[in-house]
Amino acid sequence: MKNVWYIQKLYIGGILMFKNLRLVIGVSIAISSILLLMYCGDNSVNPMGGDTGVQDVAVRQCKNNAQCLADEECKNNICVKKETTICRNKTDCKANQDCISGKCVDIVEDAGLDGSLDIGDNDVLKRGKISSDPSIVDFGAMRFGERKEKVVRVKNIGNADLKVIKIELDPNADSKVFGFRTDFKVGSFLGPNEEFEITVSCQQNDEALDSGDLLISSDDMDTPILRVKMKNSYKDEPDLIVKYIDATNNEITYPDANSTNNELTIDMGNIPIGEKKVKTITIQNTAEESIVKISEIKYDIYNYNSTNINKFSAKLKDKEGGSEIELPVYLSPSDSVVLEVEYSADNEAINDKYDISILTNDLDVNNDKDKKENGLLIMHLTAMAGYRDPEIAILDLTDKDILSSGIDFGEVEKGIKAVKVFKICNRGGGVLEIDKVSGLVNGNFTIEPSSLEASLKYNQCLNNIQVDFTPQSIGEVKDSLKVISNDRKNPTVEMGIRGLGINAEMRINPGSIDFGDIIVNSVANPVNVEIKNIGDGTLIVNNISFGSGSSKDFSLSNLPVLPMKLKNNETTSFVVEFKPTTLGKKDGVVVITSSDADNLQFELTVTGNGSNCDSDHADCNNDPSDGCEVDLSNDIKNCGGCGNVCNPANANGKCEKQKCIIESCKGTYLDCNNDVSDGCEADKLIDNKNCGDCFKICGDRSSCSGGSCLCDSGYLNCDNDFSNGCEVDPKTNKNHCGECFNNCGNNAL
Known part of the structure; x- marks a missing residue:
């Protein structure tokens, strides 16, 4: 039995x-x-x-x-x-x-002949089934040292409870790169359609692309171990460039269109005996996403220092004049480091050499597409010491070369003297001899000293040469300075000089201000003051302020940013305000200074009189019989002052402690900027920047309708983030073909 x-x-x-x-x-x-x-x-x-x-x-x-x-x-x-x-x-x-x-x-397979456990319409056997969204987590491009996090949603899409047994990283995944955390308790069950979140992270610790799996074990008989792929990705390759200033003060960038190999020569120029020169060479990553790794630097690879007359040395630093750093070095996009190469000119030398090799992961350092260089870059540095050929330079007071650009006085008010100071220097070797016939060609300007004759050793200058320009009429004036010397390359140089005579004129409207009788602690109606240039050329307004002795009951507001330049017929303005704090007459002067030669300082007189009411009340109807009848602290029609109506737009206003505030917004309007001056400025039903609530943005290809962001026709919001708009065109996006997450797969359109 x-x-x-x-x-x-x-x-x-x-x-x-x-x-x-x-x-x-x-x-x-x-x-x-x-x-x-x-x-x-x-x-x-x-x-x-x-x-x-x-x-x-x-x-x-x-x-x-x-x-x-x-x-x-x-x-x-x-x-x-x-x-x-x-x-x-x-x-x-x-x-x-x-x-x-x-x-x-x-793994024991299912006993069903078709590999499934489907037993028909009776639905006798139920089971859980695990899924994840997304199934592949791509952290994209990452900077060195950057850490990113993304959320994976794990869901039971079966018809019975699903037990989550274990969550772990694949043993082959680098735990220093990838990690995860979740509030879900392992060993718990997920009911049908229930889900939980796992936050996965990626830490970029080197230049390489990383990948690894997150393993989620469950009692799903079809997928006992769910693998969630994790990776980062770059759309380009490392791209290293080298920048430096050559001996003629030009910025050089390697590689350029003429770079045929992985070698470049850097001339440190002629260094005077007894001096040291440091050449700063910037190494930068110009890739959009990839990271450059500098794995090795070798100095003096051909041992030239053993035969050089003078010695070179070099250090890798985090920035110019910064701290020395060790290899390897990782450069995220736009990041850079510098090589500081020092040459000590102790003795006269014509051709000292020094070579540096740099090994990186930019396999095509000269950008010729062949990658034969295999990441190796070689720099050949040369220097001379004590070379004696003189070289003329005309510099401004900041040591900027102005020989080619010349001196431009710009606009100068008629009858006003303008001064420019410069110097002539020997930037070469030997002695620079300046001929006595050097000077102005046409005499339209004046120059001091009148004679420029001089003998200048290396780096010596004829300082404090002064050119004066005092225009006597309106219009442009030109001249040039000719300098003759023993500079073999440039025996005669000419520097242009120009200036423009103008006659700017400042007009102030009104010319004076009388506020009349104002109740004590009440605010008078402000007065707008206009400044206009009615002359020729540019008027410069330098300062607007009260003069000494002015009553503190007057104040200025809406001042322009000074100094301000006004062209012909252009205007600017400011506001004068008056709030008497005591009884009696008040006086003041607003001083306005400008470049108007005929009116360098204009004085605007202001007066007013304080009448008798306490600080919270005012006689707004000018009727002595009812005294100071208005309470300025809570009167919505006279809030803080007579006639100051508290009626913010689209809002219910309230006067509180003499200030107008928004008590509540009307209808569908919101006060998102906390500015009573424009009331409740945002309509949450249609405002793309405040859709449904303040600061809820409807981005590109979407609009606010009825308080919700809606996609424009033909676009989808697949990332559920309207701040970046409806980012997907389902007609062309193979990852969202026709609808979100409908992936066409590889080699499909």
């Missing part, structure tokens, strides 16, 4: 596993054969004696080893073959195995 009971159990279980009649017949025959052997054979099976450790053949789950076969063990609630092979990831195991907890184990 015991065997008959077990036969019935297995037979009925087999029939419930399949809905296809032919499969039922086949399975029934197979089960009958097995049961016949069991009935005729050993009677050790005890169907009434409890769990024997043998499961129905279609069941892959377990709670302990007793529910698995003798050569199996229960791992993460799954019956797997006992295996001791050590692995790092799935690629170390056989095709029918997976890497679990560092061991290769066989």
Whole structure:
């Protein structure tokens, strides 16, 4: 009877596993054969004696080893073959195995003929099914040392509870690069359609691209281990450039269009005896996304220092004049470091040399597409010491060369003297001899000293040469300074000089201000003062302020940014205000200074008289019979002063402590900028910058309608972030083809 009971159990279980009649017949025959052997054979099976450790053949789950076969063990609630092979990831195991907890184990397949557990419309068997969104996390381009985080949503898309057994990084994933955290308690169950979040992170610790898997183990029989791919990506390759200032003060960039190899020569020029020169060479990453790695720098690779007359030395620093740094160095896009090469000109030398090699991951350092350089860049530095050929230079007081640009006085008021100071220097060697015939060509300006004759040693200058310009009429004046010397390359040089005579005229309106009688602690109506240039040329307004002795009851507001330049007929303005604090007459003067030669300082007189009311009241109807009838602290029609109506736009105003405030907004309007002057300025139903609420932005290709951001026709918002608009065109985006997340796959359009 015991065997008959077990036969019935297995037979009925087999029939419930399949809905296809032919499969039922086949399975029934197979089960009958097995049961016949069991009935005729050993009677050790005890169907009434409890769990024997043998499961129905279609069941892959377990709670302990007793529910698995003798050569199996229960791992993460799954019956797997006992295996001791050590692995790092799935690629170390056989095709029918997976890497679990560092061991290769066989995964028991489903017993159904089609590999599924679908048993038909009766829905007798239910099960959980795991999924993740996204399945691949691409952190994109990252700067060196940067850390990014993204959210992975894990969901049970099955029809029964799903147990999440373990969450871990793949053993092959670098834990110094990738990490994760979650509030979900491992070992808990997810009901159908329930989900939880895992925050995954990526730390860029070098120049390389990184990838790794996040493993989520569950009792999903189809996907016991869900792999979420994690990676970062760059759309370009490292691109290193070198920049420096050459001996003629020109900025040089390598590589350029003429760079045919991985070598460049840098001339440090002629250094006077006894001096040291430091050449700063900037090494920069100009890639948009990739990171440049400087892995090796070798100095004096050809050992020239052993034969040079003078010595070179070099250091790699984080910035010019900064701290010395060690290799390797990682440069994110736009980042740079500098090589500081020092040359000591102790003795006369014509051709001292020094070579530096730099090894990076920019395999095509000269950008010729062949990558033969294999990341190697070689710099050849040369220097001379004590070369004696003189070289003329005309410099301003900041040591800027002005020989080619000349001296421009710009606009100068008629009758006003303008002065420019410069110097003539010897930037070469030897002695620069300036001929006595040097001077102005036409005499339209004046120059001091009148004679420029001089003998200048290296780096010596004829200082404080002064050119004066006092225009006597309106219009442009030109001249040139000719200098003759023993500079063999430039024996005669000419520098242009120009200036423009103007006659700017300032007009002030009104010319004076009388506020009249104002109740004490009341604010008078402000007076706007206009400044206009009615002359020729540019008027410069330098200062607007009260003169000494002016009453402090007057004040200025809306002042322009000074100094201000006004062209012909242009205007600017400011406001004069009056709030008497005591009874009696008040006087003041507003002083306005400008470049108007005929009116360099204009004095605007202001007067007013304080009348009798306390600080919170005012006689706004000018009727002595009712005294100071208005309470300025709470009167919405006279808030803080007579006639100051508190009526902010689209809002209900309230006067509180003499200040107008917004008590509430009307209708669908919002006060997002906290500025009572424009009231409740934002309509949340249509405002793209405050849609539905303050600062909720509807970005590109979207608009605010009814308080919600809506995509423009033909676009989708697949990242659920309207601040960047509706970013997807489903007609052309293969990752969102026709609808969000409809991926066309590789090699598809």
